[in-house]
Amino acid sequence: MTSLPPRSGDGANLIEVQNLEMHFPVTRGIVFQRKVGTIKAVDGISFAIKKGETLGLVGESGCGKSTTGRAILQLYRPTAGSVIFEGQDLTQLKGDALRKMRRRVQMIFQDPYASLNPRMTVGDIIGEPIRVHRLREGRAVRERVEELLGLVGLNPAFANRYPHEFSGGQRQRIGIARALAVEPQFVVCDEPVSALDVSIQAQVVNLLEELQQKLGLTYLFIAHDLSVVKHISDRVAVMYLGKMVELSEGSKLYSMPLHPYTQALLSAVPIPDPKVELQRRRIILEGDVPSPLNPPSGCHFHTRCPIMIPKCKEEDPPFTDYGDGHFAACWRARESAELMPTVARKQAEMLAARISADIAKVKSKTG
């Protein structure tokens, strides 16, 4: 159970996700497949994203971030819930209406190489969606491809080359150009910089921010790295085992995390500085991440929570607004803020500052 989607303050929401569920059946048997269980990859999450806003989505591997992105874009058809985009519930669209909507919502993938067809030239990769959606014809397709390559900081002459001729960062730029080819309004960026070197990460994050400003884009930015998310996001949401456990305006999530899981994530942010490492005080979470096939009762986090009380085993805490749109799903949210070690908070802040400095450096170099 979740409450109404957290609103993002003033201004219109571009997208509203309400009680979204994406469950995958687990089957056994080759000929007669029989359902033996359900993976609750996304288990009833609600949120809204304002036009032009970036919502960061973080959490450990397997918590349901990618599935959330795919279910919003209808790449997976959700088990339950609604996704309202420009007044239309995407979960109800079919056929032609669904195809038309796909133009407005796009995805940028983590591994740009895997998502680019190695047998196609960059020109064909970027031109294909333009032709499919009949946005341009004949020579105008080529002109648009060259324009898009320029927009993402690549030489328009690269249109004749193949994906293997490019570096990781350049391939990601090609992936971004392809996503933008159909002139979307909403883009799910699924760990777009996780596979790149830190210096290149800053360039790609910088590019995504520039494109957002130029084209008025709205992003759902998925990452496991809290520092990258902090820089690019207006608000940040944290997921654990298919549920959203915290959501707030970015800086507040870092300075006053309400959920013990967010606190643990913050305390684990690595900082390549031996002085800080010596002071590090990590919040160690006991046990492994439970299986989404058989999640714990009550609050899913209770089996690893350092401040668990008996109620947590029994009742799922509601996603509650603790003021100014700072939502958390924790029975002890009010007390837990006081338990966050200062050192852990400080190290997360320092890493975020480092990344911001890297990005500023890239900006000054690229003028």
Ligand SMILES: Nc1ncnc2c1ncn2[C@@H]1O[C@H](COP(=O)(O)OP(=O)(O)OP(=O)(O)O)[C@@H](O)[C@H]1O
């Ligand atoms: N098509 C599928 N069929 C069955 N289970 C799936 C499918 N896609 C994802 N899952 C399961 O759903 C859960 C959430 O996966 P998801 O990829 O959304 O997590 P994630 O947070 O994006 O992780 P990562 O950072 O590793 O990509 C996992 O347990 C995963 O195994």
